[in-house]
Amino acid sequence: MDWWNPYAWLVVICLLIGYLLITGPLHKEFKGGEPVPTIQRFYFVLGLIVAGGALGSPLSTLGHHYLFSAHMLQQSLLYFVVPPLLWAGIPTWLFRSILPQAFRQKILPKITNAILAVFLFNGLLSFYHFPAIYDWIMSGEQPLAAVFAHTLLFLTAMQMWFVVTCPDPDLNQLSHLKKIGYVVLNGFLLYPACALIIFADNLIYKPFHAVQPWFPFLTPLGDQQLGGVIMKIMQEGVFGIALGILFSRWYRKERSDEQEE
Numbered sequence: 001m002d003w004w005n006p007y008a009w010l011v012v013i014c015l016l017i018g019y020l021l022i023t024g025p026l027h028k029e030f031k032g033g034e035p036v037p038t039i040q041r042f043y044f045v046l047g048l049i050v051a052g053g054a055l056g057s058p059l060s061t062l063g064h065h066y067l068f069s070a071h072m073l074q075q076s077l078l079y080f081v082v083p084p085l086l087w088a089g090i091p092t093w094l095f096r097s098i099l100p101q102a103f104r105q106k107i108l109p110k111i112t113n114a115i116l117a118v119f120l121f122n123g124l125l126s127f128y129h130f131p132a133i134y135d136w137i138m139s140g141e142q143p144l145a146a147v148f149a150h151t152l153l154f155l156t157a158m159q160m161w162f163v164v165t166c167p168d169p170d171l172n173q174l175s176h177l178k179k180i181g182y183v184v185l186n187g188f189l190l191y192p193a194c195a196l197i198i199f200a201d202n203l204i205y206k207p208f209h210a211v212q213p214w215f216p217f218l219t220p221l222g223d224q225q226l227g228g229v230i231m232k233i234m235q236e237g238v239f240g241i242a243l244g245i246l247f248s249r250w251y252r253k254e255r256s257d258e259q260e261e
Contacts, residue, residue: 008056012048019044022094032093044089051082064138064146068205069218072227076234078150079125079157084242086158087165095167104171112162114174114182121160122189124153129193135206160186164242176250180243187239190232197228 023041027033053059054077063071096104110116127133128149137145164179166172174182197204203220218226 003058003061005056005060008060009052012052012056016045016048019048019089023091027093030093030097032096034091034093036091040089040091042089043085047082047085047089050077050085054078054082065207067227068224069227069230072231073234075153076231078154079121080235080238083154083158083161084165084238087161087167090167092168104168108171109173112159112166112171112173114163114178117156117160117163118182118186118189121153121156122186124156125190126193128153129197131204131206138205138207164246176246176253180246180250183239183242183246187236190235194228194232194235198225198232200224 020041022030023036027035054074059070059074063074099108128137136142137149163174163182200221203224205224
């Protein structure tokens with residue numbers, strides 16, 4: 001069994017080199033290109049490294065075959081940590097250079113509508129964790145099913161986080177106060193799926209029924225419950241950081257407006 005996925009790391013390395021070149025010595029080749037702050041580049045690089053760790057390290061193999069808690073940690077990293085880091089690391093001029101103006105003005109505002117984004121991501125994530133759906137995807141009967149499901153969830157996670165961390169001010173649809181409400185709503189919508197896993201009295205996912213415990217203190221049921229706890233803690237932690245940043249920005253804007261008046 002392969003514990004490391006070199007292809008995932010190859011993609012990460014290629015993206016990393018391309019990003020550092022574009023935001024570094026090649027930034028003058030782009031319209032409006034300007035030097036990117038170190039902290040912004042750090043966000044994007046960190047996002048790529050976390051994605052590589054989630055997809056290319058033993059965590060992926062553990063989560064797919066042995067530990068449900070490892071699977072939930074992998075999913076939490078991919079959907080709640082990687083997307084905001086990537087969006088935060090993309091400067092406005094690069095974002096506008098990548099996407100055609102017509103797409104940004106006519107199609108992207110509809111795709112990234114806040115109501116659509118919040119319900120689509122949380123709905124699909126909850127649907128994915130229905131026992132019958134999860135068992136079929138992870139059974140391996142259709143190898144491409146897992147790839148499709150995880151790709152779709154990642155794209156909708158990027159869509160969901162775009163509303164909060166939009167790199168283009170012209171597409172920033174919500175005020176800071178509305179973004180705070182948006183993040184809170186996201187937190188509430190994931191409660192049903194996590195509660196189903198955390199408070200279940202028996203194993204609800206077949207792929208882990210016959211798995212031998214890796215640790216003497218962690219039973220299969222305990223591993224399942226731990227998975228739900230991990231996802232909820234990761235989500236609440238990242239959303240808490242997002243709320244703190246949004247509240248700080250909202251407060252500074254209010255103070256600035258008062259001083260101008």
